[in-house]
Amino acid sequence: MATVSTKNLAQAIYESSLGKSGRELDAVVENSVRMIASRNMIGKSTDILTQLQLIMDKDTKTVRATITSSHFLSKKNTDIIEKELKKRYTAEQVELTMKEDEKLINGLRIEVGDEIIDLSLAHQIGQLQDYLLKN
Amino acid sequence: MSELITSFHIELSSIISQVVTFIATFIVLYFLVIKPLKVLMSEREDKISKGLSDARHNEEMLSSTKREYDEVLARARAEAHTIFQDAKNEAEEEKKKMLVQAGVEVETMINNGKKRLEGDKARMVEEAKREIVSLVVRATEKLLESHKDETFTDKAVSKVKNL
Numbered sequence: 522m523a524t525v526s527t528k529n530l531a532q533a534i535y536e537s538s539l540g541k542s543g544r545e546l547d548a549v550v551e552n553s554v555r556m557i558a559s560r561n562m563i564g565k566s567t568d569i570l571t572q573l574q575l576i577m578d579k580d581t582k583t584v585r586a587t588i589t590s591s592h593f594l595s596k597k598n599t600d601i602i603e604k605e606l607k608k609r610y611t612a613e614q615v616e617l618t619m620k621e622d623e624k625l626i627n628g629l630r631i632e633v634g635d636e637i638i639d640l641s642l643a644h645q646i647g648q649l650q651d652y653l654l655k656n
Numbered sequence: 657m658s659e660l661i662t663s664f665h666i667e668l669s670s671i672i673s674q675v676v677t678f679i680a681t682f683i684v685l686y687f688l689v690i691k692p693l694k695v696l697m698s699e700r701e702d703k704i705s706k707g708l709s710d711a712r713h714n715e716e717m718l719s720s721t722k723r724e725y726d727e728v729l730a731r732a733r734a735e736a737h738t739i740f741q742d743a744k745n746e747a748e749e750e751k752k753k754m755l756v757q758a759g760v761e762v763e764t765m766i767n768n769g770k771k772r773l774e775g776d777k778a779r780m781v782e783e784a785k786r787e788i789v790s791l792v793v794r795a796t797e798k799l800l801e802s803h804k805d806e807t808f809t810d811k812a813v814s815k816v817k818n819l
Contacts, residue, residue, distance in 0.1 A: 590809065598813045605816045626800055627808040631816070638819060640812035642800060646793055653789040 527565050530557070531572035535580075584612040589620040590629035591641065602631065 525533075538549045557563060578585060584606055588594065594602075603615045610633065625641035632638075 592809070594809070598809065601813050602816055605819070609819065626797060627804055628812040629809060638816070640815055642808060643797075646796055646800075649796070650789055650793045653792065654786065 525560065525562075527562070527568040528572045530560075530562070531569050531576055534569075535573055535576045582611070582613040583616060584610045584614070584633060585616045585618070587618045587620060587632040588629055589622050589625065589632070589641075591623060591625040591627050592621065594619065594629065606631070606633065 534549070534553045537553070538546055541549055557566065557569065562569070577583070586602075586606055588599075588602060599617065599619075603617060606612065606615045625643045626646070628641035628644075630637065630639045630641050630644070
């Protein structure tokens with residue numbers, strides 16, 4: 522049996538579920554699970570789900586971002602960030618996950634995939650530390 | 657003549673017999689004593705002569721041997737002197753080399769020591785710098801924590817627009 526990458530498998534599942542709902546979608550899901558089990562890829566189910574999420578996000582032009590701030594962000598600020606992220610990544614939807622971390626001291630950090638936008642005071646202090654050590 | 661013979665009571669017959677006796681005795685003595693004695697003396701003389709010749713030859717040999725011995729001794733002395741000089745020169749060369757080597761080693765050790773000292777010094781300075789920077793950063797953190805700028809997050813959000 523030929524080996525299939527998690528990405529290809531996720532793509533196949535996604536394409537077979539397109540435009541389906543209710544019982545049809547349930548059947549697709551059931552078949553997908555059987556295929557994964559028959560190929561002994563149950564252990565890779567997390568990877569498959571991640572790939573499926575990425576494919577769906579790409580297709581629906583959704584950006585997932587994690588915003589970590591030193592304290593609770595106001596609705597106004599969250600809206601601004603959401604708007605800017607839509608513009609930056611030409612996305613139609615933005616899924617935000619909010620976190621709080623006192624270690625940031627002040628400010629916030631935005632993570633989108635591999636990209637990190639660090640606007641925290643802790644980061645600035647870190648930069649100051651690096652500058653002082655280098656000079 | 658007859659008077660003379662008479663006055664001295666010389667008897668001719670007696671004289672003749674004595675002469676004959678003498679000759680006979682002489683002949684006997686000649687063959688039995690003188691001739692063997694002469695042969696013996698001749699052999700003896702040859703022996704002595706040979707002995708002298710051998711002695712001279714031996715003396716010459718001795719002298720030649722002595723000369724050879726002296727020559728060999730002189731050559732050996734010269735050779736020993738050369739060997740000694742060579743060994744001395746070699747030892748001098750070795751000594752010079754060792755001195756140069758020791759000099760190089762000492763210089764290397766000094767340089768290594770200097771480098772190590774410089775490295776230690778640089779490390780110490782670096783550690784002190786790190787310590788000072790760490791203290792400054794911690795003090796800054798404490799200061800900023802105690803005097804939080806409420807508008808910092810708003811400013812940070814406005815920066816998102818300019819990214």
